[in-house]
Amino acid sequence: MNNRLKVLRAERDWSQAQLAEHLGVSRQTVNALETGRYDPSLPLAFKIARVFGQPIESIFLDDKA
Amino acid sequence: MRKWRPVIKATVITFGGGLLFAFLGGIAVGYASSSGWIAPEMGELIVTAVFAAAIMAGALWIGAEWMRVIDEAAREAHKAAWYWGGTAGMCVSGVGLILSSAGPWRDIIAREIGSGGSPIDYVSAGAALMIAPMLIGYTVVWVWWWLARMRG
Numbered sequence: 001m002n003n004r005l006k007v008l009r010a011e012r013d014w015s016q017a018q019l020a021e022h023l024g025v026s027r028q029t030v031n032a033l034e035t036g037r038y039d040p041s042l043p044l045a046f047k048i049a050r051v052f053g054q055p056i057e058s059i060f061l062d063d064k065a
Numbered sequence: 066m067r068k069w070r071p072v073i074k075a076t077v078i079t080f081g082g083g084l085l086f087a088f089l090g091g092i093a094v095g096y097a098s099s100s101g102w103i104a105p106e107m108g109e110l111i112v113t114a115v116f117a118a119a120i121m122a123g124a125l126w127i128g129a130e131w132m133r134v135i136d137e138a139a140r141e142a143h144k145a146a147w148y149w150g151g152t153a154g155m156c157v158s159g160v161g162l163i164l165s166s167a168g169p170w171r172d173i174i175a176r177e178i179g180s181g182g183s184p185i186d187y188v189s190a191g192a193a194l195m196i197a198p199m200l201i202g203y204t205v206v207w208v209w210w211w212l213a214r215m216r217g
Contacts (some may be wrong), residue, residue, distance in 0.1 A: 027138040028215040038138050055109040 002061040006052045008052045027043045071130040087116050138215065146207035154202030158195045161179025 009019050014031045023030070023044065026065065032038035033048075044046045071175055094108030164170035182190075 017066075025138065028217075029136050029138040031217050032138060032214045036217070041137050044137055 001039050002036060002063050003033065004059050005010070005048070008054070009034075019051075023047055024057075050059065068134050070214055071126060072134055075123065075127045075130045079120065083116060083120045083123065086119065087112070090116065137187045141217075142207055142210045145210050146203045150204065150206030153204070153206070154197075154199035155195070157198040157202070161194060194211035 017027045020027045025044070029038065033040060037059045045056050045060060049059060052059060090112035094105065094112055098105035098108050100183045106169050
């Protein structure tokens, strides 16, 4: 699944560690999310949407659609 | 560090409590058996059974606290490792079980490793041979999962 996490994080000038702290996950998890190697659970996806103030579907893109 | 406090607490209580129980239980059994209240073998049976069950229950408690503390990706790594690694390990043990149970391999295995052990040795060896491949599989899959997703 593709996502815009890296762009959204860069817009806020946050490091991966800062985003990880906002989300309550490890920096490695943020890295795995950004590189598309790990798809988040629905609760984490909602949390990411809350942190960035955007709907889930504008952050996570279905690459099979 | 603060978030790890429940894990540390569970670990200290499990192993500290386990050692304390074994120590005090040993003294109590020694005293009770020397006073003739209980047969020494029965006392040892009770203490070691309670000790083993309590340590394993504590290990489960530590695992539960630990799973609550780690983040969801780390949890997923362990779930995948347990399912795929544990299952693959069980399949290896399953091959051993089938071959050593019946058929021509049974005789060959018996010839190679001997067949003069006591039944209790077979129980211990069987338990160890079931657990070991599962743990090896768990470790291999966990490392693969982690390196495939979390590097960088």
